[in-house]
Amino acid sequence: MVNTKDLEAHFEFECKACENGRCAKADVNSILSERKGLRDFYEAFKEHIKGCKRMTYGQYQFVIDREVLPEAVLWWHNHPEFKETHLSTAVGTDERPLNGHFVYMPFLNVQVEFANEPENYWVFLRTYLLADDPSFPSVAEKLPAALWIEREVKDLLGFKPVNHPDPRRLILPEDWPEGVYPLRKDMDYRHSPITEPKVEFKEKPEDTTLVPMGPAHMGIEEPAHFRLFVKGEEIVDVDYRGFYSHRGIEKTGEGRLTYNQVLFLAERICGICGYQHSVSYAMAVERLADVDIPDRARYIRTLLLELERIHNHLLWVGIAAHMVGYDTGFMHAWRIREPVMWLVERLTGNRKQYGMNIVGGVRRDILDYRKEEILKVVKQIREGTKTFLDVALNTNTFIKRAEGVGILPYKVAKAYSVLGPTARASGRKIDVRKDQAVKTATAYNEIDFKVPVYKEGDVLARVLVRMDELFESLWMVEQLIDQMPGGDIMVPIGKLPEYEEALGFTEAHRGEVVHYVMTGEKNKVYRWKVRAPTYNNLPAVPEMLKGYHVADAPLIIASIDPCYSCTERVQFVDVNTGKVKVLTEAEFNELSIKYKGVF
Amino acid sequence: METAVKLGFSLAGIIIMLFLPPYLDGIARRVKARLQYRRGPPLSQTWYDLRKLFGMPSVKPTKKALFTWAPYIALASAISAALLLPYGNVVPVDFGYNLVVFFYVVLMVSVFLMLAGLTVQNAFSHLGSAREMQVILTVEPLIAILYGVLAYNSGSLDLYTIMTGLHLTPSLVLTYILLAYALYVESGFVPFDIAEAEQEVIGGPLSEYSGRLLGVFYYAIYIKRFALLWFFISLLTLPWIGPIGTPEKAALVLALQFVLTVAFYPIIAALEATNARLRIDHVVKMNTRAFFAGLIILAMAFMGW
Structure with a gap:
């Protein structure tokens, strides 16, 4: 049993209490020597670091001055040694009821070395913003990954990113009034004011024609609005407006649900990777509660996560085939996928939205006689997928459409913090399952699997990465069945500590999912921040589209496997x-x- | 007596040409469904679809008359094309120089589809029309050359005379092969359904059409596809079965044409099902290459090969 105590989660590393709130007076030496890079960062920004603590195992937090925020983010993101470090996302919190300040906190996934779990860590850069002037210097001009993140806090919390290159509205609808910020604590979650709509679109470049893809378009399964500026059939520039189906889930979670109720809300964020969200959230809360999850629960979770990945990748490859009019591929991919859905229904009671998780474990045991069924389905899927790939990859017209299209160079992928298979198809060697300590919630550390990486960066590479991953997942399921330990499947959780923070994360089919949780009083959640991987991948799509044909647009957009999380x-x-x-x-x-x- | 037989064959031709095309599409749908391990719709499904569309009013996004007329003109063109073809040994409408007229009326279906797309203010319609235009501009010269080879080979511009007067040369065999490709492209089957690509341009020129007008356009397209296939089948069969003197033999020939047309459709459907859609620049490139190959064939034909 992996014990969170083994992970030194209790290790005293807090200098909040020290004088003047400065780290300089605490015993920083032992803290900063824990992981590579922490001391360098401390030395570089000594003057501006006001405090630091370890939130939980492998998650470090520095309180820094807002003036140096861009430099600090870039310091980590462009670290010469930690090549694959990326800006994961940022959390904005209204902490005025607590300390009279707003908080803006970007955090980065620091990859010291690929697959070196005990060495890699997360860094949170917490800055306090004044209640009457919540502005902070923008980093988006130098780091495109921050473009959406900063627009989001501007929309939802009213922060002001100074010198942001594109300060248009991102999330809130056009008819939402100015100066009303839904994520502030003094705003009731039922309040929904409406004014005259005001539309802000990018100016059309000269000599181009506008092709509006969306908000409803055959090639985009969910509402999203790509405005393609084309010359003939070539795409010159792209504008994107999305968030048509923004549901305000974070606000609902912070409202009045208890931590276990939020879990089920988390599962409903996405129709495809719901279980990934559920596990991520559970992981964050379990880290906060500091409990040990029974091994059997970790194995069951991992099993379901991988089954979910299998059916998602098959679903995706079907959609990709459909986008180029190869409907036979589409039908067969979905035919092969269906047994997974049936299997999961047998295991959990639901085809999707498994409802299997609970903070502290899982809700249903996997019965032993079902194991054979799982292995049977795995075998069937493997054979089916092999035949499918044989046919699809030998379909000349399909390859012609996918090869050399929608190329995302490594540098752009890194600058936009692109995640998951999309990143791995562009040569980024990242995978949270191996990189970070997911072992408190899942069993990835005890099974063997490879992380496929391709360098081409085109749509075909994305197909191949996902198909390789699919076979890895099948292999993982077999191992999990073999190694499944006995024992309990859940452990009760007591009271959560108040106003503590932790991050939960899993590698979803589209990239890393992160759930940041800050607890409030009485087992409530004070701030819950969800970042699905599409949030990082989608801003890079305009870069992929430029220079290709209108005909390629649906395929390129689909190639990142976008998920806009919609309920309409x-x-x-x-x-x-x-x-x-x-x-x-x-x-x-x-x-x-x-x-x-x-x- | 002779006029009665002629009338009978014409009537048979008209019935075939009007009723068979949607069934052919039904066959294609069934074949595709079987290849995708689906059961597939009934053979008459396309007819049901058309009947439903004919019964629905159309939403008209523009006041331009062409928007309303284009589907009917396209249908008329397609029907005229089908009427110029031999059914058995009878050509329902025969004015001489049929080949030129046939080429022209088949082209008209595409042209009016393209023009219809340009009557509305819709980027996808315009894109679709532009694609249709590029396809026409590249594939029609190829078809013209191939028709030229046929005319030169048989020494006539009359369709029925061509079909009975062809003699076997290497250039003719090559013409058949290239013609199969050219007619397939012109019919707009996958991977050449670029103009109407649903996922890309939402039906292209058809995207603003609905109800009856859409139904008429679909019907026109089905008849055009039928006409092109019937033309190709006739070219394949008629030259090699000798003179058709008696009505009995003509009936047999008609039956053969019919059976072959129905038999060819599953092959087309299988090709459609096992291919992804190409991009317009791919098609333009392929058509250009085929055009130069066509020129070589024409030269061969002039040399008497």
């Missing part, structure tokens, strides 16, 4: 009469503003 309508079903009523837009708006009895 509400329908009421009268269980007595079976009548179904779909709400109109006006009714829906009225409901979302006035109806109070649901939560």
